[in-house]
Every structure is written in structure tokens, then in C-alpha cells.
Amino acid sequence: MSTATASPRAIVAEKRRAPRPIRGRRPGFLTYGLLTAWFVGSAYPLWWSFVAGSSDTSVLTVPYPPLLPGGRFWENAREVFTTIDFWGALLNSVIVASTITISVLFFSTLAGYAFAKLRFRGRNGLMLFVILTLAIPTQLGIIPLFILMKQFGWTGSLGAIIVPTLVTAFGVFFMRQYLVDVIPDELIEAARMDGATQFRTFWHVGVPAARPAMAILGLFTFMTAWTDYLWPLIVAGSNPTLQVALSQLQSAKYVNYTIVLCGAVLATIPLLILFFFAGRLLVSGIMAGAVKG
Amino acid sequence: MTTTSPAPAAGTSALTFRQRLSRADVKYSPYVYVAPFFILFGLVGLFPLLYTFVVSLNDWDLLRGPGEWVGFDNYVIELQDPWFWNSLFNTFSIFLISSIPQLAAATFIAAVLDQNLRGKTFWRLSVLLPYVVTPAAVALIFSQIFSEQYGLVNNLLTAWGLDPVMWKHDTWAGHVAIATMVNWRWTGYNALILLAAMQAVPTELYESASLDGAGRVRRFFSITLPSIRPTFVFVLITATIGGLQIFTEPKLFDATRATPGGAYHQFETTTLYIWNMAFNQDRFGRAAAIAFILLVIIVLIGLINYFLSKSIATNETKISRRRTARRLDRYRQAERAAVPASIEIRQER
Numbered sequence: 001m002s003t004a005t006a007s008p009r010a011i012v013a014e015k016r017r018a019p020r021p022i023r024g025r026r027p028g029f030l031t032y033g034l035l036t037a038w039f040v041g042s043a044y045p046l047w048w049s050f051v052a053g054s055s056d057t058s059v060l061t062v063p064y065p066p067l068l069p070g071g072r073f074w075e076n077a078r079e080v081f082t083t084i085d086f087w088g089a090l091l092n093s094v095i096v097a098s099t100i101t102i103s104v105l106f107f108s109t110l111a112g113y114a115f116a117k118l119r120f121r122g123r124n125g126l127m128l129f130v131i132l133t134l135a136i137p138t139q140l141g142i143i144p145l146f147i148l149m150k151q152f153g154w155t156g157s158l159g160a161i162i163v164p165t166l167v168t169a170f171g172v173f174f175m176r177q178y179l180v181d182v183i184p185d186e187l188i189e190a191a192r193m194d195g196a197t198q199f200r201t202f203w204h205v206g207v208p209a210a211r212p213a214m215a216i217l218g219l220f221t222f223m224t225a226w227t228d229y230l231w232p233l234i235v236a237g238s239n240p241t242l243q244v245a246l247s248q249l250q251s252a253k254y255v256n257y258t259i260v261l262c263g264a265v266l267a268t269i270p271l272l273i274l275f276f277f278a279g280r281l282l283v284s285g286i287m288a289g290a291v292k293g
Numbered sequence: 294m295t296t297t298s299p300a301p302a303a304g305t306s307a308l309t310f311r312q313r314l315s316r317a318d319v320k321y322s323p324y325v326y327v328a329p330f331f332i333l334f335g336l337v338g339l340f341p342l343l344y345t346f347v348v349s350l351n352d353w354d355l356l357r358g359p360g361e362w363v364g365f366d367n368y369v370i371e372l373q374d375p376w377f378w379n380s381l382f383n384t385f386s387i388f389l390i391s392s393i394p395q396l397a398a399a400t401f402i403a404a405v406l407d408q409n410l411r412g413k414t415f416w417r418l419s420v421l422l423p424y425v426v427t428p429a430a431v432a433l434i435f436s437q438i439f440s441e442q443y444g445l446v447n448n449l450l451t452a453w454g455l456d457p458v459m460w461k462h463d464t465w466a467g468h469v470a471i472a473t474m475v476n477w478r479w480t481g482y483n484a485l486i487l488l489a490a491m492q493a494v495p496t497e498l499y500e501s502a503s504l505d506g507a508g509r510v511r512r513f514f515s516i517t518l519p520s521i522r523p524t525f526v527f528v529l530i531t532a533t534i535g536g537l538q539i540f541t542e543p544k545l546f547d548a549t550r551a552t553p554g555g556a557y558h559q560f561e562t563t564t565l566y567i568w569n570m571a572f573n574q575d576r577f578g579r580a581a582a583i584a585f586i587l588l589v590i591i592v593l594i595g596l597i598n599y600f601l602s603k604s605i606a607t608n609e610t611k612i613s614r615r616r617t618a619r620r621l622d623r624y625r626q627a628e629r630a631a632v633p634a635s636i637e638i639r640q641e642r
Binding site: 025026027031032034035038039042043045046048049052060061062063064065107108110111113114115118119120123126130133135136137138139140141142143144145146147148150163164165166167168169172192197198199202223226227229230234243244246247249250251255257260261263264265267268271272274275279280282283286287288 | 315318319320322323324326327329330331333334337338339340341342344345347348353355402405406408409410411414416417418419420421422423424425426427428429430432433434435436437438440443445448449451452477480481482485486488489530534537538540541544545548549564567568571572577580581584585587588591592595
């Protein structure tokens with residue numbers, strides 16, 4: 001502020017003498033205060049659910065809810081387990097999300113590798129096609145998909161939930177973008193010279209190189225499959241995934257909101273654990289351009 | 294190449310079986326690798342989308358199957374149905390209320406994170422926390438927070454002597470509540486995408502701008518924002534594709550009610566309308582027609598977004614070029630006034 005009184009030239013001269021890097025400077029308290037406030041504000045709904053989900057219903061009527069959880073979490077949890085088949089739904093979600101993840105990873109890496117590193121007729125045209133389909137909301141095909149599933153008699157089975165997302169255009173695009181720079185062409189040629197077949201080259205050169213991107217794609221595919229609600233709701237029937245089962249907590253005639261909130265917290269725990277172990281990967285994946293699957 | 298030229302003349306018959314196999318491997322393997330994707334994607338991704346159109350031309354229900362061929366009747370019925378327009382209005386209203394504040398907040402948070410912070414990773418993780426709560430759980434939590442009788446928000450409003458808001462009966466209040474759920478889950482996520490773009494801006498740009506006397510705010514608006522525009526457009530397009538298909542949040546916001554999307558359909562979005570039409574009313578033909586209309590709308594908006602951002606970009610380069618030219622002129626005039634030897638400059642021109 002004191003420099004404001006000095007002549008503009010003096011300021012410029014001073015700055016020229018000691019150029020401060022803009023981003024090198026440590027930010028002040030205001031920044032940390034803002035970020036802390038944002039964090040508290042955005043974490044609060046989740047924390048509040050935990051507080052309310054571990055109390056009895058009286059907690060919902062007071063204007064200022066307590067800051068610490070009550071002692072009824074396990075009782076409420078037991079109530080959740082008797083209202084819905086929580087563990088069965090959890091198992092279903094694990095099966096669905098894992099199968100989709102493995103399938104998407106395998107097919108995307110295979111196709112992404114071919115698009116990135118192999119030369120073949122029609123490559124550019126086919127890749128353009130993949131990119132164009134990225135902008136098309138394929139989820140809107142639910143009506144015919146459901147009719148087909150019904151005709152095959154698949155409704156109510158986990159297969160019906162899994163099949164429509166066994167491959168994604170985004171996965172192929174993502175793997176291609178990653179592999180195109182990361183594997184030197186010489187490496188593939190060298191492997192070919194040594195007599196390796198295309199598939200051996202893919203398996204021993206392509207896949208190891210693709211691992212970091214596979215980790216990110218896998219994480220996002222898993223999360224997308226885990227959080228999906230519309231399609232499982234339509235086809236799951238009496239064999240729901242966790243998200244569908246969770247929503248049934250609220251659709252009952254008599255709704256006890258502390259139980260609902262306890263269920264919401266319970267259903268969040270698996271992803272919180274994932275976040276705890278793979279949060280950094282999630283952050284770097286988002287920042288590397290891994291986007292909504 | 295010249296040394297090997299006699300070999301092809303001998304023809305492929307001269308090659309051993311292994312060599313031929315190896316050639317076929319090189320030539321056809323790529324197709325084998327990309328084929329599973331195209332076959333599966335065609336079957337479960339593209340075919341249903343196109344078949345939606347076929348279904349929409351029929352009076353389709355689950356028991357009778359295709360039923361009667363009705364041509365474009367379903368489209369005519371839907372385009373005249375006020376509930377269809379109501380659902381479109383709700384979808385766009387919720388989308389706008391969620392995307393505009395969300396992008397503004399995400400940009401702000403990204404700018405705050407784009408500093409030399411202590412504990413960078415922790416802060417980045419902290420803004421992403423809501424993302425791990427699934428939409429269904431988010432909807433359950435917020436439908437209680439915005440509950441009319443004992444909701445957290447209304448409890449506070451009453452305690453402060455304000456009137457409680459009818460979140461589940463009033464149209465705008467409902468839209469705001471649903472937009473809040475979307476914003477809560479996605480703001481941090483988008484902030485991280487924008488942060489990545491901000492970090493790619495070369496530091497020299499900021500340094501030279503600050504040498505020229507540009508303050509923090511000026512640097513943000515004149516350097517940061519223009520530099521991250523492509524990423525911004527990308528975030529906007531993905532937000533549009535996702536936002537116009539919003540389903541879980543409005544579906545579960547007032548789930549105890551028999552009619553989905555509120556007592557007066559006041560937050561029934563188009564996807565919810567499709568779901569209700571097909572799976573509650575068993576009118577698959579009409580549901581398919583709505584799905585197809587929504588598909589066309591989303592693709593059109595995506596295209597408009599894309600071309601608009603392109604033309605803005607070229608326009609801005611034009612403007613900035615003009616601005617630079619004007620400044621150069623002014624600078625030269627000042628130079629001329631100050632230095633008597635300006636005649637030389639004029640001669641050069």
C-alpha cells in the first residue's frame with residue numbers, strides 16, 4: 001500500500017529489480033480461511049446426516065442440531081438392515097461395478113492401443129466416429145433397451161444392469177489419448193522385430209505402459225457404475241443395487257428420516273473408503289482430463 | 294526399398310506359412326482389437342438410440358409389443374401436451390439455476406486453489422469430498438434438509454423469525470433445492486478441472502502483466518479467464534449433456550408422493566417424464582418420442598455451444614488485435630510528440 005504513493009516509474013523499477021514470482025508467493029490467511037469455510041460448508045450436509053442418522057427423530061425438530069453424533073447409530077443401522085436388503089444390494093453393486101470396470105478397461109485399452117499405435121485402413125475415420133459418439137447421450141436409449149431386456153427375459157438379473165455399459169466411447173478415447181504419446185513407436189517395432197505377435201506386443205508393451213491411465217479410467221468407471229440410479233431402477237426389479245435399495249428407504253409409507261439418513265451415510269461409507277485410499281488418484285485423474293464417464 | 298523389389302515379384306506363394314501368418318497378424322489384428330468395442334457399442338449404445346425412433350412411431354406397450362403403427366402421432370401428441378412443455382421448462386430452469394452459479398463458484402474456487410498453497414493435495418481433496426456421495430444419497434440427505442415441516446433450512450428460518458419456504462410445493466423453491474443438490478456434488482469436481490487449466494497458463498504471462506502494472510483482479514480477468522476458455526467450454530458442454538438428463542435428484546426429492554416430480558409436477562424433469570410415461574403408464578411409444586426429442590435437443594445445444602465458443606474465440610482475437618493496433622498507434626503518437634526525430638519514424642512508415 002505504501003508504494004501507492006510512489007511514482008509509477010519507481011514501482012516499475014522496484015519490480016524490475018526484484019521480480020516476485022506471482023504463484024511462488026505463499027498466500028495469506030484470507031485464502032486458507034476461505035478454503036476452510038468452503039470445506040466446512042460442503043462437508044456439513046454429510047456430517048449433519050451422520051449426526052441425525054445416529055440420533056432419534058427429536059433431533060430433526062430443533063432449530064440448531066447438535067454438533068456431535070448421538071448414540072443410536074447401530075440401532076438405526078439395524079433398522080436400515082431390516083427395512084431393506086442392504087448387504088445383498090451392496091454385494092450386487094460390487095458385482096455390477098467390478099464387472100463393468102474390468103470389461104471397460106480391457107476393451108478400451110485394446111481398442112485405444114490399436115487406435116494409438118497400429119496402422120490400419122480406416123483408422124482415422126473410425127476414431128472420428130468414436131469422438132462423435134462422445135457427444136451423444138446414449139442413456140436416452142433406455143426405452144428400446146428395456147424392451148429388449150424384457151424380451152430376452154433378462155429383467156431382474158444383474159446382467160441386464162451390466163450389459164449396456166460393458167464398453168464406453170469415452171474409455172476408448174481416453175486410452176487412445178494417453179497411449180499415443182506414452183509408447184514410442186520404436187518400442188513396438190523392436191518387439192515386432194523380435195518376432196512377437198501383435199497381441200504379445202500389446203500385452204507386454206501396451207498394457208504395462210497403459211497402467212497409470214488404466215488406474216484412472218478404472219476408478220472413474222467404477223464410480224459411474226456405482227452411482228448409476230436410473231437404469232438399475234428400471235431393470236433391477238426385486239434384485240436391486242445399493243442406490244435403488246437406498247431409495248426404497250424413503251418410498252415406504254411411513255418414513256423415519258433418521259433411518260433414511262443413517263442409510264444414506266451407510267451407503268456412502270464404501271465410497272468414502274475408496275476416497276480415502278484413492279482420493280489423490282481421483283484428483284489427478286480429474287485434473288488430467290478424465291471426465292464424466 | 295529398392296533392394297527388396299525382386300521379392301514381391303516372386304509373389305506371396307514364396308512366403309512360408311509362418312510369414313503369411315505374421316503378415317495377416319499385422320494386417321488384421323487392429324481390426325480384431327477395435328471390433329469388440331464397435332460391436333458392443335453398436336448393440337447396446339447406438340442401436341437402442343436409433344431404435345428409439347422406431348418405437349416412437351408405434352403405439353407401443355409392454356403387453357402387445359409394437360401395437361399399431363401411428364407415424365408421427367406420438368410426436369404431435371407430445372408437442373401439444375402441456376406436461377411435456379412443463380417438463381422441458383423444469384429441466385431448463387433447474388439446469389440454468391444449477392450450472393451458472395456452479396461454474397462461477399467453481400472458477401472462483403479454482404482461482405483460490407491456483408496459488409502456492411501449503412498442503413495443496415489436502416485442499417484439492419477437500420473440495421472433492423461431496424463428489425463421493427452418490428446422487429441417490431445426496432437426494433435423500435437434501436430432501437430432508439429441505440423438508441417443509443422439520444427440515445434443517447426451515448428450522449433455521451423459523452428460528453430467525455422468517456417464514457418457512459415451501460420447498461416441495463413452490464416451483465422456484467423446488468428448483469433451487471434440486472439445483473443445490475447438483476451444485477453441492479459437482480462444484481468441487483469442476484473446480485479441479487478448471488484448476489488444471491489454470492495451472493497450464495505460463496507464469497511468464499502473469500509476470501509480464503504484473504510488470505505492466507496489472508493487479509490481481511485484472512490479471513484474473515485478462516489472462517486467466519481467456520486462457521482457460523477451451524476448458525470452460527468443455528465443462529459447459531459436459532454439464533449440459535448431464536444437466537438436461539437430470540433424473541435421480543427430482544425423482545427422490547419428494548419420493549413419498551405418488552406423482553413423480555412433485556404434487557403439481559412442478560419439478561418433473563423431462564427424463565422423469567419419460568420414465569413415468571414408460572414405466573408407470575406403459576406408453577412406450579410416447580416415451581420413446583419424448584426421448585428422441587430430448588436427444589435432438591441435447592445434440593443441438595451441444596453443437597450450438599461448440600460453434601458459439603468458436604466464433605467468440607475468433608471475435609476476441611479480432612478485438613484484441615484491434616486493441617493492440619490502437620495502443621500501438623497511441624504509443625507512436627506519444628513517441629512522436631516526445632521525440633523531435635519522429636520525422637524518421639514517419640518516413641519509415
